[in-house]
Amino acid sequence: VTLVESGGGSVQAGGSLRLSCEASDFSYTRFCYGWLRIIPGTEGEVVAAIGPDGRRSYADSVKGRFTISQDNARHTLYLEIDNLKPEDTAKYYCAAAIGYCDVQADFGYWAQGTQVTVSS
DSSP: OOEEEEOOEEEETTOOEEEEEEEOOTTGGGSEEEEEEEOTTSOOEEEEEEOTTOOEEEOTTTTTTEEEEEEGGGTEEEEEEOSOOGGGOEEEEEEEESSSOSTTSOOOEEOOOEEEEEEO
């Protein structure tokens, strides 16, 4: 599956942002999809995942502020981020996995990444 992101940018703390990710694969609905973020100098973190059955899971660090969703008709995955904080500054990647689906899934397919920068 090929994943292409859009969205991201620079936002002030407290603001909101939506990231989008289009999957170019007719078998879109078979995959587990997720959003990962990498802060320079850290290992990275899967912040949200959504399975083929629509079940969602979130990292504890983002619960209540991040919402993952998907539009199957458009083959598009979204990440809505509310109440942004400076510590959310990172490069965000949408990703896909086959099989087990939650924030511990093995995401083997990644998009190109998009930078989110939050200023205080």
